Amino acid sequence: MDAEDGFDPTLLKKKKKKKTTFDLDAALGLEDDTKKEDPQDEASAEGGAAAEEDNLDLESFGKKKKKKKKPFNMDEIEAAIPSFGGDDVAASEEPEEEEINLDMDFSMAKKKKKSKKKELDELFADQADDDKSEDKENDEDNSSTWFGSDRDYTYDELLKRVFEIILDKNPDMAAGRKPKFVMRPPQVLRVGTKKTSFANFMDIAKTLHRLPKHLLDFLLAELGTSGSMDGNQQLIIKGRFQPKQIENVLRRYIKEYVTCHTCRSPETILQKDTRLFFLQCESCGSRCSVASIKSGFQAVTGKRAAIRAKTT
Amino acid sequence: MSIQNLNTRDPFADAIKGNDDDIQDGLVHIRIQQRNGRKTLTTVQGLSAEYDLKKIVRSCKKEFACNGTVIEHPEYGEVLQLQGDQRENICQWLTKVGLAKPDQLKVHGF
């Protein structure tokens, strides 16, 4: 995991970041999240053929091609079969049956253009077809192509439509889908042979908007060890720990105590209420109790003789 | 507006306990603790008192080729303690022999 922080504004960046940073979604293993965003991306990326080509290129970086292609429904594709230029990236990436179709289209179009160059008529016909198909693509990007026609609308069309409506009614949502927050990775260093320092512990507690005490309790309970803050506001933990291990624990903390259990928004407040902690979501208003931090059973790992000496 | 999340866990599960199968309810906490050097300990807390922990530890020791013991704790009851990081092993084993369901296992630690 790399050290990058801040909010990621662009689509392209997002995809790259997914792999490299400690971002919340990855932390939570939200697979469906990308799916959810997909139709929105689609909607926002729409608008003219020029934009569309970019869009298709972009798509090939990500792993979510499936949704995108659906707007070209089978009937239309078959109608436009002889030529379907400009869609190569998408076509090659496409899963399932459609893939075959599009691939065929494309290769056929290419061949025609190259081998039958002399026959002007044909070439022109091709170009005409090209134009036509492009028109069709544009048409289909309008959400309501099925209006007036009696063909069945596809699930994806409906999905797209509903997202467009949502975006229409909530313009502020269009800008940044949801603010993802990316956190600095923990700076974990060995101190001597038996202790580990967690240097940016305070920073992390601050980015998570949690009391350092609460985070500290959780960390120590999970790691089954003891520790304390030192003079430089860094956490000294007894035992040897790798950054990766601390990160894992932080992930679990975020999942349990930071993100809303209902909508996964990180804008939450942790309140203590009659011995129980409640997570109050700022985004959706949900309020739910969270597990209290218990270190549970702790085995005796120190020197038993020393302990006996202390107690007696 | 405040909506309390509906817990999937039945709060009365303890009351109507022991109805069908003999899979226990309640969470089993599996923890790891560092000892000196690279050595670690795995503790398993929350196994139902209906089971013979001594028998369990005996077969665990054999299965994972590690030493282990049962510790009586005033608050947490009998706790299984195994040498080394046996978290994966114990999770698999508990589900394999049907002592706990995977969603009852809560693994702590790094």
Ligand SMILES: [Zn+2]
């Ligand atoms: Zn929420």
